Amino acid sequence: MAQKIAIVGAGWYGCHIGSSLKSLGFDVVIFEQHDRPLHEASGNNQFRLHLGFHYPRHHRTRIQSRDGFMRFIERYPQLSREIPENIYAVPREDSLIDFQTYKLIMTSSGIDFREVRECSVPMRGIDGILIAAERVLLIERARRYFEQRLGDSLRLSTRVQKIEQTPASVDVDGERFDLLIDATWGHLLGLPLKMFYEPTMLLYLETQDPFPAVTLVDGPLTSVYPTEDPNIYTLSSVPHTPLGRVDSPEAARAIRDGVTEELVEQKYKLMSDQISKYLPDFRDHFRLLGPQLAIKTKPVGAFDDRSCYVYRRGRTISVMSGKIDTIFFAMEQIVNILAAVDNTGDDPFGSALRHEIAARRV
Ligand SMILES: Cc1cc2nc3c(=O)[nH]c(=O)nc-3n(C[C@H](O)[C@H](O)[C@H](O)COP(=O)(O)OP(=O)(O)OC[C@H]3O[C@@H](n4cnc5c(N)ncnc54)[C@H](O)[C@@H]3O)c2cc1C
Known part of the structure; x- marks a missing residue:
């Protein structure tokens, strides 16, 4: 033994x-x-x-997440908190699937949500909105x-x-x-x-006003999500967050550790332009605090797994x-x-x- x-x-x-x-x-x-x-x-x-x-x-992945979420709050009730307004929005033009199909997939997977017509911030180009009970770690x-x-x-x-x-x-x-x-x-x-290492950049943003968590799905889209600090959020983007795709952890670390101020500014422009398309007032609420850098390990070809x-x-x-x-x-x-x-x-x-x-x- x-x-x-x-x-x-x-x-x-x-x-x-x-x-x-x-x-x-x-x-x-x-x-x-x-x-x-x-x-x-x-x-x-x-x-x-x-x-x-x-x-x-x-x-x-969906089923593991659904079940893992329940187990997490049972085992570690003190290590996450609720989000007052957590929005999943499906854009009319840029999403890989339409809102009705998205809703159908979530319903058939036993994942609970509430559909709403509007939310506390102005949004545009949106096919439909759900409110979900996800939490912040x-x-x-x-x-x-x-x-x-x-x-x-x-x-x-x-x-x-x-x-x-x-x-x-x-x-x-x-x-x-x-x-x-x-x-x-x-x-x-x-x-x-078969796998690869992906150095990543999210951006930490500061706001003085409460703002909802907003995730645009599905495909090469973007999201803004709260952190444990009520005034700090992260901004993430499927096309702009990755900094490369390499075969070794050493190569990934070299890219992560070589990030410059100019690159951070460039990424901020790209990511905030992307999200402002759907949240027109986004820039009025947030200011850039700095980058968050990490390395993801991903399986090759296992699409979205x-x-x-x-x-x-x-x-x-x-x-x-x-x-x-x-x-x-x-x-x-x-x-x-x-x-x-x-x-x-x-x-x-x-x-x-x-x-x-x-x-x-x-
Ligand atoms: C940009 C980004 C956004 C993400 N967003 C989310 C999200 O919102 N929600 C979510 O659930 N997941 C998210 N993930 C995924 C999540 O972060 C990972 O699944 C998870 O953190 C992996 O945990 P881990 O313990 O396997 O690895 P790690 O957290 O990487 O831990 C591995 C540890 O091993 C240590 N280590 C490595 N080599 C050695 C050595 N030789 N000797 C001693 N120690 C060593 C490292 O220092 C590290 O502490 C995200 C990931 C990234 C990169």
Whole structure:
């Protein structure tokens, strides 16, 4: 039975999996290269607790989001908050699907919404509007929660350099574990699927007035979404947020770290022009505060698939995260792997023969 488990990465996935495994009685160590949890993609995103409205073209993602949302508010009720007015609007001309089809897909997926004729801000060129009960993730509170919950299991400022797998153990920089979970979103060991890394830029904007969350769907569109600070929002755009598409995390980091003031200004112009087409008063409400930079890991060709996958290679489990609401699906699959040991009494990470051969070699 695997007792001592190493997790690399203290993003949402590493923290949730680590916290769940601790509750189950496992001896867990979580290695994180930064000096706080949720420092990379988990702390630099749109902070949307999805319900499935973003994914009319991907059934599995929609269903995982819908179910993950419910589980998230049950497990972490204090780590998100409601949004008073959360709008999904389908433009008449630029959307890939029409409003009636969009509504039909959400209804048939069991995702609840309210249809309205107008909202608190003027909009134009819109075919229809829904109000959805999505929430905002509270990242600073989540950091404090996981730091406290994980305690000594969290080894911050520790960058993992070397993994060695033997039939009997997996060694993380020379320390022995029964099992390793790579929760680095493909940065440490890669993932056994065709994928690429996408450096991204969202923009932080400030407003003095309350503004609704507005998401234009479906296709190469744009959204403005609140953060945990009531006066700060993020602006995101499907065509303008990506900064490139590269094969390695190093190349993605080089692009992210090379962003200039000029590029930020250019992106602000492009993104605010795009959203002003539908929200004509947008610029009167907001002023640019600065960029938010991150790196996304995406599967090649799996169009719009943002669901979560877990892969096992011997004693190593790799997590391909979907969205934050899909943390539960990763954990479910890890529990299935661990339960297989209990049910059969066998060690699924290496046969008896492998152990014997390894033992003779030393
Ligand atoms: C622009 C953008 C917008 C997004 N918007 C949303 C949204 O609104 N809602 C949503 O649900 N999802 C959103 N996502 C997706 C979401 O951010 C990710 O699915 C999620 O954060 C991935 O979590 P993770 O724990 O797998 O990875 P990460 O948060 O990237 O965590 C991986 C951790 O591994 C650590 N690490 C890497 N290598 C090593 C090493 N060698 N040693 C030690 N530590 C290491 C890193 O420092 C990092 O802390 C967005 C993503 C981006 C980029």
